[in-house]
Amino acid sequence: MDKPQPVSRLDTTVQGLVGLGVERVDGPAKVSGQAIYAAEYRVDDVAYGVLVGAGIGKGKVVSVDVDAVKGLPGVIDVVTDYDTFIRVSQQGGETEAPTQGVKDIEYFGEIVAIVLGDTYEAARDAAIRLPIEYDTGAGVFAFSMDAERDGDLPENNTPAQSAQGDIDAAMDAAPVTVDVTYTTPSQNSAAMEPHASLAMWDGDGALTLYGAYQMPTSDAQQLAKSLGVAASKVRIVSRFIGGGFGSKLGIAPESVAAAVAAKRLGRPVKAVMMRQQVFDVTVRRSNTSQRMRLGAGTDGRLVAIGHETTASNLDTEDYFEPAGISTHFLYAGENRKVSHDLVRVNWLLSGSMRAPGEAVGLIALECAMDELAEKLGIDPIELRLLNEPAEDPEKKVPFSSRSLKAALTQGAERFGWSKRQPAGARREGDWLIGMGVASAARANTLMKSSAKVALHPDGTATVSSAMTDIGTGSYTILTQIAADMLGLPLDRIRMELGDTNHVPAAGSGGSWGAASAGSAVYLAAQTIRQKLAKAMDVDEEELTLKDGQAIARNRSVPIGSLTEGEPIEATGTIDKGKQEELFNQASYGAHFAEVGVNVVTGEIRVRRMLGVFGAGRILNQQTARSQCLGGMTFGIGAALHEELIHDERTGKIVNRDLAEYHIPVNADVPDLDVVFLPERDIHANPIHAKGIGEVGICGAAGAVANAVYNATGIRVRDFPITLDKLMPHLPQE
Template identity: 50%
Template sequence: MTVNFRMDAPQPRLLDQTGQGVIHKPLDRPEGPLKVSGRATYAAETHLPGMAHGVLVTASIARGHVEAIDDSAAHELEGYLGCWNGERFLRNPAQGMAGAAPVQPGDRVDFRGQPIAVVVAETFETARDAARRLRILYSEEDAVTDPAEAEFETKEDADAARAVAEALETAAHRIDATYTTASHAAAAMEPHASIAEWNGDQLTLRSALQMLRFNALELADAMGLERGQVRILSPYVGGGFGSKLGLGPEAVAASMAARDLGRPVRVAMTRQQVFETVLRRSETVQRLRLAADSGGRLTALAHDNRQFQLLGEGFAEPVPQASRFLYAGAARSYRQDLGRMHRTPSGSVRAPGEAVGQLAMEAAMDELADAVGLDPVELRLRNIPDAHPGTGTRFSAHGLEACLIDGAARFGWDRRAGPRARQEGDWLIGMGMAGAARPNMLVPSEARVTLAGDRATVETDMTDIGTGSYAILSQIAAEMLGLPAENVTARLGDTDLPGASGSGGSFGAGSSGSSVFLAAKDLRGQIAALMGAAEDGLTLKDGLARAGNVEKRLADLIAEPIAATAKIEKGEMAKETHQSGYGAHFCEVAVHALTGEIRVRRFEGTFAAGRILNEKTARSQCIGGIVWGIGAALTEELVHDARTGQPVTRDLASYHVPAHADVPQIGVTFLQERDDAANPIQAKGVGELGISGAGAAVLNAVANATGVRLRDYPATPDRVIAALAAAGL
């Protein structure tokens, strides 16, 4: 029987009463040794007997139709097995949590880099050669590939916009600034890959995916199958960052070819194809208008954005997501202009919304602090709202103030000097800060926990995309069952297991972790019954069960395995409270006065995100988030040729994620917090919180170092020297 639980009321803090002491501990990942010794099998790494190899063929035009594909030259190759395309082929990966096939365009081409066929051969090398030998006849149509030519769909609340405009007119201080952010790629280390294997009419797909419960529906829909005919295995994923939320074109290509050939087929994207085909983050233009009274209290806020998407895709980057609630201000407006363009469609890339929205918002707050003449920390402290400023909903645990105060002290913010006041040789030194927020969510998630003697197994189709799911799910079960963490094994990434939230939106730990908690809690009840005791009188620790004067070894007590399955979903708490993780970033940079190079020298982040389940993996998440912030601020730009729509930075040598030398020692501090409204484990998401505002802290430090404000990101040397030169420097 499955325990069904809705999060309708605050829950007791059971994880603070259990005695095992493994929750929160910075334990190593249990699968770590497998990964660093090459024994963790990623999607493309299973070698099935008789497996053939496919290579995707991508469109070299931005819009039109494929009239014919001539593969006669490929037939000359020994080992060539054929070319597949057609009505089941996917145009692009599914958007996150779609649960249905994305656009299947037939012979239509909507963007350059769109997969249009797959070529299969006995070896990967032959398939790649064959793919180059295809002669593709297109009928080309006019395409919009230049943002300057795009047509926009506008969403705006006219009343709200009017209220902001009025407040701006009478404000003691106002900021009106426009910022641009570049298109970003998730740039996961593991390229997208799938192996399809048919057994009769049953399809097994080994793939690199984040949300298997949804992906199975997408695969079934795309292939015209029942859900019960597909199984997806994704035990290890080499980075996702949103790019593997939805089923990808390579999965359907492999499935089609494998069915026709009657043998397993592997299709792995090349690095260049990942950049061409996988959903990207749109470039944005953001206009921020802030109005404040003489004391720096916000009276109005408008966060408008312009972004781009391919026709037929519903996703839009929620640019002002955190701006809606992070700071006070009565009048609030958020206009969105969505431009339609024939470029690789956009989708969720780590921290959709905050990653670019807070880059602009927190820079504007810094500009306001200058205008008011207030310290940037003080400005934020004065603008922490008592309740959601747009809806009036009360906040659950809210740690922004504590983070600002802790971070400032830890960093030494009181040593910050005025603009352009510190110099070492040709390097200008500055400090900057920013606030951080990322809303917390609860997504339906189910798990089964089985206890056999003093060993437990956790089973759920949750994924571990490098985040630490194996570690935290084991820890939760171990804590609840009074076992050392190594006595718990987590089995993940298999759609035959209970369906989990998947990894996305920072909700994986809280959602899937709660389902494991609830299943384990049910087992505690079963153990109590075996002990003949009440559940609240039961103590489980080190494999021993105690109740009153009775103590038994679980190894003896649990003669036959016992199991429990539990499912959690959101409830009233999601309506009654607004839940978010909060944080504060502090940063010191050096800017070369002549060359415009920027080096981040110190970085401190303090975060409040409810219960921290594993201090090590959570810390790694925040460090990674801050590195992403540095990248968005300084280095990362997915560049397209405006004439053709082709992505030009198509590899990791030209798409510049920060290198080690770009990243200083990063300090991460978690504040002690429990969010009773979030879920029964009182934890909130940390996977994206670290990004929110991190880049703005860097850019605010640049402004402090140089006395010059940059508003076009990434702030590469050419942009820095242009800004310096404009200021006569």
């Protein structure tokens, strides 16, 4: 993508399917149980594997008493491959093997063995009984800001350290300042489907793994490197995924364990994590401590922005939660500092969870902006509008498109922001009522992806790619693009996704899936259009494709008849290019929330929320809205509910199931309102779309937190905001 694409063929196709709220084409298969997920494939002679996690938080495995359980009914074997088994899940997009070697224990629950049985129940029983002897070592099981910090970190979506101007001097000179620290806890993705792998080897030493993975192309390379085999010998099939939110970006321990066990046994092995193991050994969003410094003139214009984050991870891992990623460009201000440090702890790996960085970083930034607005005595929206930058304030490049101002102003009118009262002023019986706002921003990126399109003589088309659908709507969106470009009804497009036997794709993650894979389908279909025009002996601009007919020069023929009996095939490939360097590309939005806080119980209820977003061309109104609804729900959870708790004696996650790890349920989520602003981004890709999957969470928790403050006058900086943090300060009358 080296040049802008001012003209998109999607604007001139006549069917107009792209942009409509088309219902999910995979919906009937899902609701009828015909959509097969990783753990549901039926194969002959399968053995069931149950993972065994370490019972200590730091130390070494001395011995595993395999003989103690091998004689139990239905037990086949116990496999312990200390060198090959992976210690932690891999980060998304990496192609090297994750950290391997599990004899040295780095965190509680680390997978050290897999027990195999003829039935799942037999394997589970033996796994529970398996005796393991450890040599316990001294670990770091609590997060402390007094601990030594590691700031020498590699780039991770954003530089770990950056500075511009002199923030210290600017803060000293600024007439109005805020210098506060916000803390957020560890979180779990809590996807509905647990991690699962079904591994089988063929006689040629090739592995097929049916897995719940978001990025099969890179995941297959990770798996091959872990097993010491050629990448060409590994196939991953991941056709349907029951949610991932980042936890399935890279391979997890069950994949390697199942593959090693299958090779050892010479028969297929299925390994499905128990819910507790999903919490114990996949990936967590890091906890953070974020120091926010804002300095402004009396007119409200920022002169200093500081966002210094301390997160946590294992000693052997360099991933850091990039909480300041949007702070680089969201507001103007000439003196800036954004930094990230790590404290090393013996906790589960921290890695990407939905909107890594922005989801928690915009809690701190947007709450700090509200605190500054209060000190200045101006409206929080006015403060944000005053600090709208004309260009990227650090890179000094233009924005490709930016709808933040429109989102704030139009959202304010729709939400009734003018009725907002001062903090603590609005009361209805026992309920204090408040409104809050927060900006949303999520960097947009394009990732190398391919798609193959085949037009068949019967007038149907097949689209194939290693691209996945984790519940976001990929099957539907790509069907719409192909149907519009080829002039075919939706039911004449067949989608084949999530298989590394197909052309490679970046997969689902980072909000790049729809635009990247969609652009690949677009380019492949564009090539087929050119071939069809040649077959009709006309210029492509003269050709109209509609309802299965090719129309040009007063002639109309079935599209399939132009194939001359053989499929017309084309592969489209898109990749990032100079446009990403020449322009700052991001999706934007604004969240508005109204909450009620009960003065007697401290209970917090979100009464209503509005999200207004600009994300380029909206490919499907229904699936895009669903993504934003999900993101806003995540925001409610981050603000009020979600918190992983670690036992400070062992590092063990205490609340490791969906009963005790609190996520929003129906009663916590009101009727959410979502609005999309008309926008096209000609610098992003040829279909003019930008990421929507994660911008819905960005800033959502900040809006809820700001509403709680407006309702009560109580500023809580330690998340989640629970009633115990409010009750001592609530009115007693």
